[in-house]
Each structure stands twice: as C-alpha cells, then as structure tokens.
Amino acid sequence: xxxxxIAKIFHNMALYLExxxxxxxxxxxxxxxxxxxxxxxxxxxxxxxxxxKGIRKISGVGESMADKIVEYLEKGKIKEYxxxxxxxxxxxxxxxxxxxxxPKMIKTxxxxxxxxxxxxxxxxxxxxxxxxxxxxxxxKEQNILQSIEFLKRAKGRYLLGDILPTVKEVIxxxxxxxxxxEAHVVGSLRRMKETIGDxxxxxxxxxxxxVMDYFVSMPGIEKILAKGATKxxxxxxxxxxxxxxxxxxxxxxxxxxxxxxxxxxxIALRKIAISKGLxxxxxxxFEGVKMxxxxxxxxxxxxxxxxxxxxELRENSGEIELAQKNKLPELIKVxxxxxxxxxxxxxxxxxxxxxxxxxxxIKMDYQYLGIADHTKFLRIENGLDEKRLRERxxxxxxxxxxxxxxxxxxxxxxxxxxxxxxxxxxxxxxxDDQALKELDFLIAGIHSQLKMKKxxxxxxxxxxxxxxxxxxxxxxTGRILQKRDEYEMxxxxxxxxxxxxxxxxxINSFPLRLDLKDINIKKAKKAGVKMVINTDAHHxxxxxxxxxxxxxxxxxxxxxxDIVNCWPAEKMLKMLx
DNA sequence: GCCGTTTTCGGCCCGACTGTTTTCAGTCG
Numbered sequence: 001x002x003x004x005x006i007a008k009i010f011h012n013m014a015l016y017l018e019x020x021x022x023x024x025x026x027x028x029x030x031x032x033x034x035x036x037x038x039x040x041x042x043x044x045x046x047x048x049x050x051x052x053k054g055i056r057k058i059s060g061v062g063e064s065m066a067d068k069i070v071e072y073l074e075k076g077k078i079k080e081y082x083x084x085x086x087x088x089x090x091x092x093x094x095x096x097x098x099x100x101x102x103p104k105m106i107k108t109x110x111x112x113x114x115x116x117x118x119x120x121x122x123x124x125x126x127x128x129x130x131x132x133x134x135x136x137x138x139x140k141e142q143n144i145l146q147s148i149e150f151l152k153r154a155k156g157r158y159l160l161g162d163i164l165p166t167v168k169e170v171i172x173x174x175x176x177x178x179x180x181x182e183a184h185v186v187g188s189l190r191r192m193k194e195t196i197g198d199x200x201x202x203x204x205x206x207x208x209x210x211v212m213d214y215f216v217s218m219p220g221i222e223k224i225l226a227k228g229a230t231k232x233x234x235x236x237x238x239x240x241x242x243x244x245x246x247x248x249x250x251x252x253x254x255x256x257x258x259x260x261x262x263x264x265x266x267i268a269l270r271k272i273a274i275s276k277g278l279x280x281x282x283x284x285x286f287e288g289v290k291m292x293x294x295x296x297x298x299x300x301x302x303x304x305x306x307x308x309x310x311x312e313l314r315e316n317s318g319e320i321e322l323a324q325k326n327k328l329p330e331l332i333k334v335x336x337x338x339x340x341x342x343x344x345x346x347x348x349x350x351x352x353x354x355x356x357x358x359x360x361x362i363k364m365d366y367q368y369l370g371i372a373d374h375t376k377f378l379r380i381e382n383g384l385d386e387k388r389l390r391e392r393x394x395x396x397x398x399x400x401x402x403x404x405x406x407x408x409x410x411x412x413x414x415x416x417x418x419x420x421x422x423x424x425x426x427x428x429x430x431x432d433d434q435a436l437k438e439l440d441f442l443i444a445g446i447h448s449q450l451k452m453k454k455x456x457x458x459x460x461x462x463x464x465x466x467x468x469x470x471x472x473x474x475x476x477t478g479r480i481l482q483k484r485d486e487y488e489m490x491x492x493x494x495x496x497x498x499x500x501x502x503x504x505x506x507i508n509s510f511p512l513r514l515d516l517k518d519i520n521i522k523k524a525k526k527a528g529v530k531m532v533i534n535t536d537a538h539h540x541x542x543x544x545x546x547x548x549x550x551x552x553x554x555x556x557x558x559x560x561x562d563i564v565n566c567w568p569a570e571k572m573l574k575m576l577x
Numbered sequence: 578g579c580c581g582t583t584t585t586c587g588g589c590c591c592g593a594c595t596g597t598t599t600t601c602a603g604t605c606g
Binding site for chain 1: 578579580588589590591592593594595596597598601602603604605606
C-alpha cells in the first residue's frame, strides 16, 4: 500500500518545514498526510484510474502536492524531500517523539550541540549540557531523560494498527499463489498484541521455492535479510521484519500452535503433554515415535484433553485450566458489534458530515451510531457550546426522521445524540446540565492536566462518574502507546465506583490508545463493570478501526454480556443513566 | 501550500500549561 509511505513522507516534510520555521505550510502537509492515512483506496490505483486529476480530489491536496505525489509514484522519490534530508541531517522523527521536545528545540539542539538523534540527545542530557542552553534548564533536562527512558522501553516494537493492514495484504498475496494451501499469520500478531516486535507467517505449499520467490519480491520491501529454501526474512520499508516459513501439511497444526505462542502458554502445554507421556513440538504431538496429531490445532488441543483455545487467550493466564473444563469464555467478535458510540462529526474537529458517517455505519450493518462531538473546552477541536450542541441535535432529529421514512416508517437505524465532554480538574463537566439532559448519552473524558497525583486524579474521575449524566468514561487510563504511560490512578477504586454508579468504561479502538488495555478489561469484567468498544473516529473510514478494540476485548476475555454495544439498542439505552 | 455560500488573495482551530523567564517562547492537544 503506497498510502502509508506517502503519508509518512508528507508527515516528515511537515516536520522539516517546522524546524525551518516556515509557517502554515507544515499544517498543510500534515493535513494531507492525515488524508492519505485514512484513505480507503490505494493512491497508486487512483493515479492509474484517474491520473493527476484523481490525486487532486484527495482532501488537502492541491497542485504542488499532487505533483510531488506523481513524482513519487513515477520516480520513487521526491526531490524536495531528498534535499531536506541532505540539508537537515537530523532524525527528526526520533527526536520529536521525545515528549516536550518540539521543532524549535530540535533546531537549537542541532545548532548549539550538533544533536542529530536520540543517542546524541541522551548523551548531552546526561552530561548536563542541555541545561545551559538558552530557554532550557535543569528541569527540562530531567524531563528529556525521563521521556527517553520511556521511548527506549517501546523501541523496536510496532503498533498493531500500523502492521496488520500490510500483513493482511501479504497473506492475500501468498494465498493467491497457485498450490499454496494455507497461509496464516502466527506469533504475537495472531494473538493481537497491541505492539508487535516482528511478524511471523506460516505457509503450506507444494513448491516452497515459488513461495520464497514471491515473498522476497513483494511490494513494500526495503531489504531481504535472508532467503532460504523454506525460510526467509525481509525488512519492510515501514521498519518491521516479516519471517516466513513453509511447513508440511501434516505438521501445519502443530507449527501454527508452536509459532503462535505465547512462550508461557506453550511451556504449560508441553508440560501437560509430558504428564500424559506425550511430546509436543513444532512438528507434531508424539507418543514415542508415533505422531498422534499435528495436522490441525484442534486435534492437538483435543488430544491434550482440552478445548481449542482462541489465540488471543494464549498467555497462560488461566485459559488452559478453563479449556480443560470446557468453560472458556465465548469471546465477542467484530460481527457482534451493533453500533459505535464515539464518533466525531464535522460539527467539531471531525472530517465528515453526520450523514456521511451514517452511510458508512449502515454499510457496516450497524443499527445505530452515536455522534459524540467534543464540547466547548476543547477549542482546538472546535468543541460545541450549548447553543451549537442544540443546533446539532436538531440536525440529528431531522436525519433520524428521514431515515425512518427511508426504511418505510421503521426505526431500523438510528443516530444517537451524544457528546464527549471534558472532565475538568475538579471532576466537573464543561457544559450545562440542561444541555446534557437533551442527549441520548454522554461520554466524559480527560483531555488536560494529565499529570496529577494519584489521589487527586482518582477523585477527579470518581466525581465525574458520580455525575448522573455521565454514562461513559472515554479512554479511561489516558495512555498513548510508545509515548506516555497511564495517568496515576487507583484503578481498582475506579472500578468499584463504576460498578456502583453504573458507569460504562470505554475500550478505545484507536491504535495509539487501545485504552482500556487487555489486563484492565479483564479486571473490569471481573469487577462486573460494563464496557463499550468505540473507535473515536474523526473520519468515516476510521469506523473500521473497531477491529482493534474488539481484539483487545478478546484478549481481556470479554463476552457479549460485558460489552454494551453488542446489545440491541433498546437494551443498551436502558442500561445507560 | 491549500482553500473558497466573505473565492483567486488573504486567511489559516487556539487556549492552557510548563519552565523559563521577569513578560514569554515552546509544546501540547
């Protein structure tokens, strides 16, 4: 997919321009990069079909950017971008990832201390050179070091949401090869972990050579790391590695099982095998030298005396014991989702009109869509005040009326009136009670003052949950993957109050958030707290991100009873305050 | 560099917070 590559180049162009101190252009490039990111059609295909005219139609792309895209598609590089890289030989992406460091600081750091990358920055900070720079001080130096520590922990891992779309295409490509019988992703990606180290793919094929030839010549490859007869490895231009292995049909199940992990799960399984006088490895399940299972995963788990276990559960955290008793949870699926309750329209900072969002939701077979625009505190997102909120509600009423007519008078699809209000420092909500009463549901979330002490932050959220209008807490722990940790808070206490006040906690599907995370979902389920899986989409195409939230819910053992947007609309609305 | 129900030029989401200042620049969302 060329979209991600082009988005990245434009994003980097924006960064270079910002370091240069150019005004307005960076935002233009950033906006275009975001368009590419959410575009459902491949830019290369658009160009093939409609030429440069089609490119110009992409939102935020004008004459100059369209030329640059064509230049990239035809020649593989953009001259102006290459010039930037030469002129400013800094790893801006790496440095900007440090929280508290922005374009201006990067410029100063380069000019005064020749800092080009994270390593240089850490060295300078550790030797106390940063504090003496103008506008810098000891505190800033400390913050930089702290932030670098966080980044280091995340290094070498990639977001599930960045990897999965590419790997899905790889699997489709492999399955298209004649005589390929099976192709499946394994490893942490199959278990849908929120971040992935590298990708492993398993293939069954008559002629492994053909598979290897195809694999090392796929689009999007940066370099071939190894090419063998049945095992190869490539690095994608997005940075991550994909390993492929061709296995025999009779060992496919055991190879799937073995390479899917987790390590802990597999160790536990092998111990069970030993206790039954058997041996389990990637080639099969053996009784002495006789292979008694291996073709499918199901037969391996069966012979080990348990039910087949969904990959998301394989962490050796109780799933094996339940599988032995045949009492595994019935995990939710994407197809169980009946609607999305956290979608931003163009009434706030979203990209699409309510109607456009609704059309996408209907295509996804949803029964309802909850519009949750920001409220007035978030000026940057053009948050709604009481007056504009009412105007928006009127539009929703009109659309609902039209929808009923379209469905012959039946309410087959409905738009729900909501908003994502802000939880202020004292736990209050940034908008009038009267306006809140007119909504179908209210989400409240924290968007400022993230660094409060544990006790204060806990009380702040608790106070919000005790508000009789607050139905849902959005992205409850506030983490941003690979950037910042959860807020300091007493999560167990928050769960108790959520249960008491019947407040629903959100599982935010945005790939950078995935908040609640798997462990917290499991805790919430255990505490009897209900959850909702939302996308937080700011664009109609982002409604598809639902898959990521569902995957984390599955990792957290969630069943249909735990997730309110798996319920029919009426039942869900009755549950909300 | 993009965009247009104030249209081919002149705008461009903007307030809060932090750390460093002694009146504000830089970052964040």
